[in-house]
Amino acid sequence: MTMPIPKRAIGLGVGLALAAVALWAVFGPISRNSSDPDRFRSPAGEVAPSPQRPGDPEAGYAALINQPYVSCGMPYAAYRRVAPETNPDLLIPGREGRNAELPYFLTAHVNADGVEIVSNNCLVCHAARLGDEIVIGLGDAFADFTGDPRQLVTQVGRFVQTEAESAAWTHWADRIERIAPYIQTRTLGMNPATNLSWALMAHRDPRTMAWSQTPLIDPPPHDPVPLRTPPWWWMGKKNAMFYTTIGRGDHSRYMLFASLLCADSVAELEEIDQFAPDIRAYLESLGPPAFPAEIDDALAAEGNRLFARHCAACHGTYGDEPRFPNRVIALDDIGTDPLYARSMTDGSLDRFFAWVDRSPHGGTVRAAPAEGYIAPPLDGIWAVAPYFHNGSVPSLEAVLDSSLRPEFWRHVTPRAYDFTALGWQFPALPFGKEGAATAAERAAIYDTTVPGYGKAGHLYSDGLTEAERAALLEYLKTL
Numbered sequence: 001m002t003m004p005i006p007k008r009a010i011g012l013g014v015g016l017a018l019a020a021v022a023l024w025a026v027f028g029p030i031s032r033n034s035s036d037p038d039r040f041r042s043p044a045g046e047v048a049p050s051p052q053r054p055g056d057p058e059a060g061y062a063a064l065i066n067q068p069y070v071s072c073g074m075p076y077a078a079y080r081r082v083a084p085e086t087n088p089d090l091l092i093p094g095r096e097g098r099n100a101e102l103p104y105f106l107t108a109h110v111n112a113d114g115v116e117i118v119s120n121n122c123l124v125c126h127a128a129r130l131g132d133e134i135v136i137g138l139g140d141a142f143a144d145f146t147g148d149p150r151q152l153v154t155q156v157g158r159f160v161q162t163e164a165e166s167a168a169w170t171h172w173a174d175r176i177e178r179i180a181p182y183i184q185t186r187t188l189g190m191n192p193a194t195n196l197s198w199a200l201m202a203h204r205d206p207r208t209m210a211w212s213q214t215p216l217i218d219p220p221p222h223d224p225v226p227l228r229t230p231p232w233w234w235m236g237k238k239n240a241m242f243y244t245t246i247g248r249g250d251h252s253r254y255m256l257f258a259s260l261l262c263a264d265s266v267a268e269l270e271e272i273d274q275f276a277p278d279i280r281a282y283l284e285s286l287g288p289p290a291f292p293a294e295i296d297d298a299l300a301a302e303g304n305r306l307f308a309r310h311c312a313a314c315h316g317t318y319g320d321e322p323r324f325p326n327r328v329i330a331l332d333d334i335g336t337d338p339l340y341a342r343s344m345t346d347g348s349l350d351r352f353f354a355w356v357d358r359s360p361h362g363g364t365v366r367a368a369p370a371e372g373y374i375a376p377p378l379d380g381i382w383a384v385a386p387y388f389h390n391g392s393v394p395s396l397e398a399v400l401d402s403s404l405r406p407e408f409w410r411h412v413t414p415r416a417y418d419f420t421a422l423g424w425q426f427p428a429l430p431f432g433k434e435g436a437a438t439a440a441e442r443a444a445i446y447d448t449t450v451p452g453y454g455k456a457g458h459l460y461s462d463g464l465t466e467a468e469r470a471a472l473l474e475y476l477k478t479l
Contacts, residue, residue, distance in 0.1 A: 052250065136232070191228065209266055231288070238324075255276055259272050
C-alpha cells in the first residue's frame with residue numbers, strides 16, 4: 001500500500017506560505033504618512049485594545065477549512081500521483097466537496113484556467129494532534145521546516161501532464177523558488193513566519209501587489225529567527241497578536257494575508273477580506289483543551305493563591321472574572337533571548353514596515369514593536385509545550401525551575417506527553433547538532449547556545465520552594 005505524504009513534507013512546499021505570511025500586515029504603521037522612524041517603535045507596558053470588525057464564528061470555521069485563500073498550488077492530479085491516499089485520521093468535519101477527501105491542512109479549488117489545484121491552508125501550522133484528536137488552534141510543536149521546499153515542488157512536477165497543469169505548477173513553483181532560501185529553520189517546531197512575510201514583501205509592489213521576479217527591496221536574512229506557533233485560543237484576549245506587540249489594529253487584515261504568496265492584485269485580497277472577520281470571530285470563540293488526567297484540587301487551590309501573588313500581574317487572572325493585562329515586559333526584566341525583540345526595534349527591518357506604510361492597508365494595521373515580549377495568556381498552557389517565544393524550554397516544570405533547563409535536548413517521535421513535568425518527553429543530550437549523524441537527527445536537536453535559541457530568563461519562580469512550584473504546576477493544569 002502506498003502511504004500518503006506526511007504532513008511535514010507537504011508543509012515544506014505550499015504550507016510554508018501559510019505559516020505566517022498570513023501576516024503581511026504584521027508590519028503596519030502608527031501614522032500612515034509620518035516620516036518619523038520612531039512610528040515603528042513602542043515602549044514596554046500595557047497594549048491598548050483596537051476595535052475589531054464583527055464576524056460569524058460558524059461562517060468563519062467554514063471559510064477557514066474550505067475557502068481557497070491561497071490561490072496557487074499543486075495540480076490535484078499530480079498531487080494524487082505523489083499521495084494517492086488520505087489517512088482517515090487526517091480528516092476533520094465540516095469540509096465540503098473535494099476538501100472532504102483531503103487532509104485537514106490542504107484545500108482544493110479550480111483555478112481560472114479550469115485546473116483543480118491543492119494548496120495548504122492555515123491549519124498546516126495551526127492544528128496538531130493531541131492524544132487521539134486533531135486540535136484546531138494548537139500550534140504544531142513538531143512541524144518541520146528544516147528541509148528545502150523545492151524538493152516537493154520537483155517531485156510533484158514530474159507528474160504534471162497537460163499544458164494547463166504545467167502553467168498552474170509553474171506559477172506555484174516560481175513562488176516557492178523565490179522564498180525557499182529564507183524559510184528553512186534549524187530545528188523542528190520553529191516557524192519561519194516572519195521571514196516568509198518579509199521575503200514575499202521584497203518581491204511585491206506595495207501599492208498594487210504585482211509580483212516581481214527580482215526583489216524590489218533587500219530581502220531578509222537567510223536564517224529565520226526561531227519562533228514557536230502560539231495557540232489560537234489566546235486570540236480573544238490579546239490586543240497585539242504577536243510576541244513583541246506587532247499585530248495591533250485590524251486583526252482580520254493580518255490573517256487574510258495568508259494569501260500573499262499567490263494573490264497578485266489588491267482586488268484578490270479584497271475578496272478574501274469579505275470573510276476574514278468571520279475567521280477571526282471563529283478563532284476568538286475557541287477554548288483550550290481540558291487537562292486529560294487527574295488534578296489534585298487542594299494542591300491546585302494552593303497554587304492558585306501562589307499564582308495570584310507571583311504571576312497574575314503579568315499573566316492575568318482566570319475563572320469567573322478573567323482579566324488579561326496585555327503587558328509587554330522589557331528585555332531587562334524578562335531576561336529571555338533578546339534576538340527577536342531587538343531585531344524588530346533596531347531599525348534593520350524598517351524597510352518592511354515602510355512597505356506596508358505605502359500599501360493600501362497601511363492605515364488599518366500597526367506594528368509598533370517594543371523591545372520586550374508580551375506575557376501571554378495561560379489558558380491551556382499545559383498543551384502548548386515547548387515554552388518561551390522560541391520554544392527553548394521543553395516543559396512547564398523547567399519554566400518554573402531554570403536549573404532543569406537542558407542546554408541540548410531532542411524532540412522525540414512518536415511524541416509522548418510527560419504528565420509530571422507538563423511537556424513533551426525529551427532526552428537531554430551532552431552535545432549539540434554537531435554530535436548528530438544525519439540531517440534528520442540534527443533537525444530534532446534543540447541547541448540553546450545558538451543566538452536566538454537561548455533558554456535564559458523568566459527566573460521569577462526560582463526563588464520558590466520545590467513544594468510551591470509543584471502547587472503552581474498543579475494550578476496551571478486547571479487553566
